[in-house]
Amino acid sequence: MTQESLDTGCYDVVVVGSGAAGLTAALSAKVTNPDLRILVVDKAPREWRGGNGYFTAGAYRTAHDGLPSLLPLVSNVPSELEDKIDLAPYTAEDFGNDLQRVTGGRSDKDLGAVLIEDSLDTVRWLKENGNVVWWLSFRRQAYEVQGRWKFWGGLALTVKDGGKGLIKNLSEAVTAKGIVTSFDTKVERLLLDKSGGIAGVETTKSGNADSTSQLHAPSVILCAGGFEASRELRKTFMGPGWELAHVRGTPYNTGDMLLAALDLDARKAGDYSHTGCHSVSWDADSSPDGGDRDKTNEFTKSGYPLGLMLNIRGQRFVDEGFDLRNYTYAMFGRAILEQPEGLAFQVWDADAVGWLREEEYRDDIVRKIRAESIEELAEKLAAEGLRDSQAFVETINDYNAAVRAHREEYPDAKLDPSIKDGLSTQSSRMALKLPKSNWALPVVKGPFTAVRVTSGITFSFGGLAVEPSTANVVRNDGSCIPGLFAAGEMVGGLFYANYPGGSGLTAGAVFGRRAGVGAAKRASGTI
Template identity: 70%
Template sequence: MAPSPEQLLDQPWDVLIIGSGAAALASALSAIESTNPPPRVLLVDKAPLAWAGGNGYFTAGAYRTQHNGLEDILPVVSNVTPEMVGKIDLPAYSHGDFLGDLERVTGGRSSPVLGKYLVGESLETVRWLKGHGVDWWLSFRRQAYEVEGRWVFWGGLHLTVRDGGKGLIRDMTEAVRRSGCVTLHEAKASRLVTDSGGAVCGVEVERGGRKFVVRAPSVIVCAGGCEASPELRKKYLGPGWELAHTRGTPYNTGDMLAAALELGAKTVGDFSPTGCHSVAWDAHSPKDGGDREKTNEFTKSGYPLGLMLNADGKRFVDEGIDLRNYTYAKFGRAILEQPGGIAFQIWDKDGQGWLREEEYRDEIVRKIRGDSIEELARELGKEGLQDPRAFVRTVEEYNAAVAAHREEYPDAKLNPAIKDGLSTQSSKTKLDLAKSNWALPLVKPPFLAVKVTSGITFTFGGLAINPENAAVLREDGSEIEGLHCAGEMVGGLFYGNYPGGSGLTAGGVFGRRAGRAAAERAERSRRMERL
């Protein structure tokens, strides 16, 4: 007979992991395989089983990795036939490219030490996860455009998982189950327990109205940030952030961050209004947690080939300043800063042809249409547009600027896989706020708009770790013995923005290191007990 949850919590373990997302699962897999005999690993999560998987479940399952092109990618993916290989343009994404993007989009503030580990071990981690059954796919659907009969990949983010985040968590959970790790849900970790020397030796866990002290010489916290707590968002990110929609799990409320701080853990990273990943998100989505069926489909990332206007009828970002992978995580903040925390994405007939069905099909989003820009503006007045005249004027000025650029550069043409230079800026006309690339005119009816708000994914501020073993550090730089950290709880990597897909990769890299170090510490503890 299998032990009851109460029996599981009453017995000692070698490694205790808090969380059930991708970083926690990577930590468990790593711990199990790191020593012989393998450690006894218990993974606990306060979420019910129906909400297993943390934020990873709600993602597109995309991992950013350095690679040398198809020679590195083809051996790990399962969705490319021999006939397709000759039609794929996939440039190498070098160690320097990855580090350069990380430094560029974070304004040079990302920890170079953490970045070295993240980038240097990214491909190795992808291969390791493949060995544990993760079904990698080449990301035709999200990261390539078909241009003149060829699949042209862009933005350095080329790997995904079959079925996205759902598939990622399914594959990793099955691997953890096969490994012998024990998982228990509806078990809330509330306090870290230490011995007389200050080393973590267990966790206080609440389940079914009872409190248990679960003993383990190694604890790994992978419990996410505080993005699901409106109060903590307001505290750490500032006023207004309490209004954002929670994109993923509603259970990431900062419990383990608070528990670590009680032990004197050092915080690092972006604890400011720029300190989170937030995206353009369906304004009609659930506010306090994601949808387990639709998951990432509430993302609305088609703005590079259209326009975004606020409730005053004005543009507020350069929609084409960079490839989508380097802007989507910060444009959610820009939307939240607009009147009412909303915006409208718009396209004409041609622009609509580039929208991804998973995000913009009729079943997933409320669409507003008009046979003219004036009619579209009137319809948007029912959705919160305050100044239809300004809206029409903004679009007219944009179209005039696009036409002037085309007249001056008649050979320029659209290529959504690169920064193509199709813009609103010419010697004749320059908008105060440029659209720097992919500036398609909005002239062909019918016109389409969708209403978006800000969807917060995870917070950037977190705990300081030693990247060698993912041990949590104190303010003086010393390690809190027995405590490791991986996933979104790690601070110092991202500031203001992040390169798409690097968060999941970081969870894998540091989860793998945390699991290894935790298992080795547990083995040393067992040896000491035998002496």
């Protein structure tokens, strides 16, 4: 599309953002009314298309009735493998309980009900309308135990080729339906009509401040991500220290559309406190200001449940095994950031290191520090920022003593990483002040391996209030802003301090789909 056509553009729906939620919203609007003229705009250049969705593992959390309800969706399960899979139903009640449990009961129940109710149907819709290729997530969400694949943590579906595959599938579907995307196009402000409803957007082209265009449209869907890539807004909304986090995904999610909506008296919703983001254990050697388009999610370091994490003072600071990884990884980035210098070390012995996922821990993706003894490892880590080598050794020795005491008291306890197995550091003879509640493997066999990690921020939880059934943005007085919709990271109220893994992409799709329907109906004059 040329700049001239944008200068005089009249559209039915303008979608701001080319990530998974934005592409889903555009598809939804077009499916609702194929005659509509729909435009997707993104301030990022084409080579950065896809927002944060591109950097994900492509996992979608859905309620389902077990393996029989998922097999028709996926393409990576040969018939001879079907009877070797243990994949229990994950009911709407299970999903709701997990959502409320990990958010401390603060997740908006109406938003959550829509998310859960629509989750499986939206996955089916994405396959039919978005060309999304679904797989069972053997590599990330199952362990092979005694010849059977045991899925765990309520999360089973992923997209072939992860976030890269997801954005490729959705982008191709959008193009096939005649929806145009204009990159390097920044929305400077939202336009209103005389009645206070949306009338379009004002844009400029990247690098050309004189290229102002007014794109008229009765419906605008905001899918421009959160404010996680803005050091200034992270510090403003979440407090000092957050400006030091590494940006896990796109550097273009800087909160512009959030601020533009707030200027229209849109209501804030969600967690704007110091706990208000998804942040993971992240490779400390990574770039601080944006993700890597080739390596995407591979800088995540989520192998801590079968190992230990110690700060630069040589102390553990989290219970690495208090819950399944799906319910802890989005909050442990914050725990690392709160440590001195925002750094920590993950540690495993020779037996445990075999459980690490290759995509996150292979030698060409992360720098490993190895040693034949814990004392030697501490000496090497001193050059990596460890301040107290003696405390490091004592912490691991105390941990190993507690593990031995537990094994002596519970000799029948067995490791099973697919469940909370009760292998812990707590026994009647010895109990650590900070326990490791599950998967407490001893750290005794060399060579020992350590990886240096920091906090990688994925997306911010603070966003806009929306009416759950339509994703229409709500004002402070409770009324809706006519024609303004939101989806993806811009919807606030679902997540507080933590989230169930895979629910972010699902939420983006569910509310993107609903926003597309609402925007299409307004543009068609049916609402």
